[in-house]
Amino acid sequence: MTTEHTNAGVAAQTPLRVAIIGGSLGGLMAALALRRAGFDVHVYERSRTTLQDRGAGLRVQQDLRNRLLGVDIDVDASTNTRSSDRFRFVGADNRIVYEERTQITYSSWMRLYDMLLGAVERERYHLDANVARLEPIDGGTRVHFSDGAPVDVDLVVAADGQSSGVREWLVPGSGPRYAGYVCWRGVVQEGELSREAREMLDGDGLYILPEGSHMSIYPIPQKSGGIAYAIVWYRPVSEPELPQLLVDKDGKQRDWSVPAGWLSPRVTEMLHSYARDELPAVAREVVLRTAQPFIQVIVDVETPRMVRGRVCVIGDAAFSGRPHLGAGTAKAADDAWTLAEALSNIGRGEVDAALARWEEARLALGRRYIALNRELGNALVAGRVPPERFTSRPSWEMLLENR
Template identity: 40%
Template sequence: MDTYQGLRAAVVGGSIGGLTGALLLRELGFTVDVYERTPTLLENRGGGIVLQPTTMKWFGERSARRIEELSTVTRHVRHLGGDNEVVHDDAVEWRYSSWSTIYRALLDDFGTDHYHLGEFCAGFDQDADGVTLRFVSGRTETADLVVFADGITSTARRRLFPDLVRHYSGYVGWRGTVPEGEVSEETRRLLGEALTYSVAPGTHIVLYPIPGPDGEIEEGRRLLNYVWYRNVPDGPRLHELTTDLRGFECPVSVHPGQVQQRFVDEMRSAAAAQLAPAAAEAVIRTRQPYMQVVFDTRIPAMADGRVAVIGDAAFAARPHAAAGTAKAADDAWTLYEHLRASDGDIPTALKHWEPAQLRLGNQLIDRVARMGHRSQVEGTWTPGDPDLRFGLYGPGV
C-alpha cells in the first residue's frame, strides 16, 4: 500500500501489543519507530500466554514463523479434586506460548533498527499536522500517528485522563513456572496434557504447559505455568505483601526474586493445604514465584486526534478470560483495518475505529469481574460451566 508512504508512525511500548501494531503499521507504508522504556530487550518477562485466534493471526497470515513451532497444545480442560482425582474433563483444545517466545518472534519480524531501548515517553503534544513526543532522555520525536501500547502505567492514560484510577479486585495472582522435569511423573502427566483447574473455597488455580526458557516445546522440556488467585483485603495487608525486598511498594506486580521470603513460605504452606496435590507440587517447586495485583482498568476514550491507545494501556482485564494479549492484538488489527480502509485521514480513521474497541474492552472487563466474583467471593465456580471458558469475545470465542 502507498497511502501512508512518507508518513511516520511512533509506537510507545515495545511489548507484544506494541510490536504487533508496529508490524501492521509498517505494512500500510508508514515508517515506524518503536520506543521501549526499558534499557534492555524484554527477555524472560512474564509467564504463559493462552493463544487465542487474534494473538496467532500475525503468525498465520504474515510471519515466516509458524505458530506450531512457538507453542504447546493441550486437548482437555480438567478439574482436579483433593486427591488428584479428575472430577471433570472436557475435550477442548488450547494452544499456549510464553511471553518471551512470542516477543522474540515478533521482534525478529520487526527487526531492531527502528526499535529504540531506554526511551521513556514522559509527555506529548499534538496539533492538526502531527504529534510531538518528549522523552526523559531529552529526545523529541514527531510523527503523523502515535500508538501508545505502554501498558497499565501508560503515559497517554495519565496525560489524557489524570483522574482515572485502577479498581482493585480484592485478590492477587501468584504466578510462576516449574520445569516439567522437576515434578513427579503423576504431576507431569496430569498437568502436561490439560488445561487444569484446582478449586477450593475462596480460591482457584489454573495451570498449563508452555515452551521452555529457550522455546522448547518437546514434552519433558517444557515449563508448567500457573496463576493462583488468593484473596487479600485492600489496605495495610496488601501494601505489606506488595513491598519488595528493596523496600519499595509495587502496586502492579512484585517481580521474581523480589517477593519477601516470609510470604513465599506462607504461600507454599497454603498450597499444600488447599490445592490438589499436583497443583500444589507445581507451586511448591517454583524457585522464584512472583505476584500480580489483580485489578480492573477502563478508559473512556482510546482515540484523541492522531493518538491511539491500545492493549493494557486502555483496558487492563483480570486474567480469567486469558484475553489480555488477544485484546491488544485485536486493537492493533482493527486499527490496521480502519487505516487501510480510509483515504489517509488518520484522525477520522481513529474515530471510526474507537467505538467498537471501547465496547469490547468494557464487555471483557464486565465478564472477567463476574468470573472472579464467582470464584473468590460466591464460591460458585463449578467445573464445566461454559460461562467460565476463556475467550476475548465471549466464553469460548
C-alpha cells in the same frame, strides 16, 4: 502486502509517520500491522535492553494465530508451542473430577516476543527511549523523550501497558483499580516434579477450585523441547492487607507486583502455608517446588477515551482486564489490526474521522471485555462456576462473535 491492508489513499501522498510507545507484545503487533499497511513506523521502548523473560506462559487464541499468519509469523511452527485438546479439574482428593474437551494452544510470552521482534526491522525498534511528554502540534504530535531530540509524527500509538502514562494524560485518574484478589504465580520445570505429579499433569493444563480461590496450572513449552509448568493462583486479599504483601525482600514497597526473585521470605512462607492448607497434592507440590514465586495484584483498567487528537491507546494501556479469558494479547492484536484497517485506503483529511470511528468500536469491545473478565473472575473466586458449567463460560471467541 494484502489488499485490505494497503493505505493507498494516504500513501499516495506520503506515508503516515507513526510513533509507537512501548515495545512489548502490544507495541510490536501494532508495528507489524501498521508497517504492513504501508506506514512509516518507529517503536520507542524505555527499557535499555530487549525485554527479559517474564516467566509467563501464554494461551494463544485462534484469532491471534490468524492475525500473525497474516504477517508471516506461524506460532504453530515454533518448538515453543504446544497444543492440547483437554482441560481437567482436580478435586480436593487429588483425583480428576471433570474433563472438558477443548482445543488450547500454549506458548510462552518470551517466544512470542522473540518472534515479533524478529519481524520488525531493527532500525525501527528503539531501546532506551523513555517517552516523557507529548505535545499536540498542527496535524500531529511532538514526542519528547527523557533524553535526546523530540520527533514529530502524524500519529502516536501508545502501547505502554496497564500503568500507561499516555492514558493518564488522556484521562487523568484512570489508573488501575484493585479487583479484590491477587495472583500468585511461578514456574517449575517438569524435571523438578515427582513422577506422580508429572504423570498427572501429562503436559496439559489443570484447573483447581479450592474453597474461595481459583487456580490453574498450565504448560509452558520450552525452547529445548521440554516442558515447564506455570501456576496462577487467584486468592482474595482485603485491601488493607495488600500493602504488606507487596513489601519485597529488600523492604521496598511495590505498587502492583513483586517480581520473581523478590518475594520476602515471610511472604513466600505465607504462600507455602496456604498451599499446604488448601490445595490438593499435585497443586501443593507444584507450588512448593516453585523456586521463585511472584505476586501480581489483579486490577481493572478501563478508559472512557482511547483517542485525543493524534494520540491513541491500545492493549493493556486502554483496557486491561483480569486475565481469566486468557486473551490480553489477542485483544492487543485486535486493537492493532483494526487500527491499521481503519487507517487504510483513506486520504490524509480523513484520519481524524477514521480514528473517531475506530475509537467508538474499540470502546464498546473494551468495556465488554472488562465486564466479562470481571464477571468470570468474581464467579470463579467465589466458587460459583462448578467444573461442569465451564463449557458455557464466557470466552474471547464469544466476545468477538457478538461484537
